[in-house]
Amino acid sequence: xxxxxxxxxPPDTARxxxxxxxxxxxxxxxxxxxxxLADKPDVSPVRGPETGxxxxxxxxxGGGDAFNLGEATVSRATIRLSTGEIGHGQLLGTxxxxxxxxxxxxxxxxxxxxxATVEALHRKIASRIAAEDRRTAEETAATxxxxxxxxxxxx
Amino acid sequence: MYVAVKGGEAAIANAxxxxxxxxxxxxxxxxxxxxxxxxxxxxxxxxxMAEASLYDRELAALAVxxxxxxxxxxxxxxxxxxxxxxxxxxxxxxxxxxxxxERRVSATYKDLPGGQxxxxxxxxxxxxxxxxxxxxxxxxxxxxxxxxEHVMRVSDxxxxxxxxxxxxxxxxxxxxxxxxxxxxxxxxxxxxxxxALARGDEGFLLALAYSTQRGYGRTHPFVGEVRxxxxxxxxxxxxxxxxxxxxxxxxxxxxxxxxxxxxxxQPPQFTRGYGLVFGQSERKAMSMSLxxxxxxxxxxxxxxxxxxxxxxxxxxxxxxxxxxxxxxxxKLPHYVDFQAELDLVRRxxxxxxxxxxxxxxxxxxxxxx
Numbered sequence: 221x222x223x224x225x226x227x228x229x230p231p232d233t234a235r236x237x238x239x240x241x242x243x244x245x246x247x248x249x250x251x252x253x254x255x256x257l258a259d260k261p262d263v264s265p266v267r268g269p270e271t272g273x274x275x276x277x278x279x280x281x282g283g284g285d286a287f288n289l290g291e292a293t294v295s296r297a298t299i300r301l302s303t304g305e306i307g308h309g310q311l312l313g314t315x316x317x318x319x320x321x322x323x324x325x326x327x328x329x330x331x332x333x334x335x336a337t338v339e340a341l342h343r344k345i346a347s348r349i350a351a352e353d354r355r356t357a358e359e360t361a362a363t364x365x366x367x368x369x370x371x372x373x374x375x
Numbered sequence: 376m377y378v379a380v381k382g383g384e385a386a387i388a389n390a391x392x393x394x395x396x397x398x399x400x401x402x403x404x405x406x407x408x409x410x411x412x413x414x415x416x417x418x419x420x421x422x423x424m425a426e427a428s429l430y431d432r433e434l435a436a437l438a439v440x441x442x443x444x445x446x447x448x449x450x451x452x453x454x455x456x457x458x459x460x461x462x463x464x465x466x467x468x469x470x471x472x473x474x475x476x477e478r479r480v481s482a483t484y485k486d487l488p489g490g491q492x493x494x495x496x497x498x499x500x501x502x503x504x505x506x507x508x509x510x511x512x513x514x515x516x517x518x519x520x521x522x523x524e525h526v527m528r529v530s531d532x533x534x535x536x537x538x539x540x541x542x543x544x545x546x547x548x549x550x551x552x553x554x555x556x557x558x559x560x561x562x563x564x565x566x567x568x569x570x571a572l573a574r575g576d577e578g579f580l581l582a583l584a585y586s587t588q589r590g591y592g593r594t595h596p597f598v599g600e601v602r603x604x605x606x607x608x609x610x611x612x613x614x615x616x617x618x619x620x621x622x623x624x625x626x627x628x629x630x631x632x633x634x635x636x637x638x639x640x641q642p643p644q645f646t647r648g649y650g651l652v653f654g655q656s657e658r659k660a661m662s663m664s665l666x667x668x669x670x671x672x673x674x675x676x677x678x679x680x681x682x683x684x685x686x687x688x689x690x691x692x693x694x695x696x697x698x699x700x701x702x703x704x705x706k707l708p709h710y711v712d713f714q715a716e717l718d719l720v721r722r723x724x725x726x727x728x729x730x731x732x733x734x735x736x737x738x739x740x741x742x743x744x
Contacts, residue, residue: 240620292430360494
């Protein structure tokens with residue numbers, strides 16, 4: 221439980237935010253970013269890529285104690301760059317190639333020279349997700365009920 | 376005497392070949408793709424994910440197609456698939472308060488922060504068959520509006536007055552159970568019951584929920600809220616020391632609010648039943664919350680007078696994969712069992728006829744001697 225108590229340092233926060241975006245990147249986004257790399261890094265596998273399960277938990281009543289809701293497929297990969305950085309990729313679904321690419325970009329994020337490139341990828345994914353979420357929120361908002369009161373009888 | 380029989384290999388192989396043919400159907404029609412099933416039969420996909428207890432829309436769609444649309448068969452296939460995969464770990468509990476809400480309705484408050492958001496609902500449709508779908512008529516783009524304020528949880532509103540019980544807490548020192556790791560035991564704690572209900576058969580839970588409304592274990596329910604939308608799934612990575620997001624899953628949550636008269640130990644208040652289900656599955660989430668509340672008899676000193684309140688009855692029969700396995704096994708060869716039964720019935724019949732004809736049976740003669 222030390223991990224829980226340990227304060228996340230600022231670099232962790234940035235990396236965590238980046239990993240969150242990489243988990244939701246599409247194959248097209250990851251492949252395009254990989255193809256666009258002028259200097260392809262030397263990558264060696266540490267673990268995976270592999271597909272397995274994560275038991276998704278909920279909370280009783282929404283905010284109470286946890287219970288096991290059901291599992292989800294997860295693919296993950298851990299890689300090492302020839303320069304030593306370790307990258308982790310983990311995402312919902314069975315697409316191992318996406319997990320591997322996510323791991324590579326997580327590792328590149330830690331390498332000073334490549335950080336800006338990965339941040340550009342992060343921004344691209346973030347803006348796509350924000351646009352999708354925005355669209356869904358707008359469509360949902362259009363189905364909001366406007367109540368009006370009908371006055372009956374006379375007073 | 377036991378005679379082992381073999382045979383049927385060729386028949387089985389040909390039956391499976393025939394099944395594949397019938398599944399494909401008329402070859403002059405295009406085959407449906409997995410993406411088409413995901414996009415156009417999404418609620419079937421959601422049901423398969425929920426009851427297989429495995430969130431993966433593509434695999435669930437594949438199962439639906441492979442099962443020719445037979446939902447329980449599809450659930451069975453997906454449930455079997457999950458046993459082939461290693462378990463990486465347990466997620467952090469999903470936070471439904473921060474859900475990207477696509478639908479939220481409350482039957483208890485008209486005006487509430489976030490409002491009544493109908494979303495893509497069948498409610499208020501006239502349930503008339505739509506012939507325009509036959510010709511694949513063009514579909515309008517959805518209307519859009521500026522989104523409003525944060526969609527507040529109804530249970531948080533009621534909570535302010537202290538008239539409603541809080542979110543569920545397990546007793547001090549309780550260790551969370553996992554049905555996929557331990558055999559079922561009764562009495563079963565609420566966390567395990569919720570896991571079982573979340574993957575329970577929709578039809579079975581619907582019928583039980585309905586029975587409580589008809590008086591078999593009445594719970595006086597109101598829908599505090601139903602909400603559907605995406606929540607983030609986070610997994611703790613020990614190698615990094617922090618939790619990372621794996622992506623989002625769509626879930627349906629139902630907060631059922633139930634009137635409670637109070638007992639010797641507790642004042643009158645609203646109690647709650649909880650439903651949480653993978654995918655868009657409102658009927659299931661509502662049924663689950665009604666059954667969850669009905670099963671909490673021990674917490675409210677309620678007498679068990681109806682099937683929906685009997686946890687051993689409900690939980691033992693909620694899983695449709697187990698149920699179909701046991702019911703459907705009856706069609707498999709029982710030749711030897713039946714021969715034994717046949718002999719027994721013949722013997723009883725001889726005794727019965729002998730008794731009715733007035734002649735003493737062998738047993739009676741022996742007893743008399």
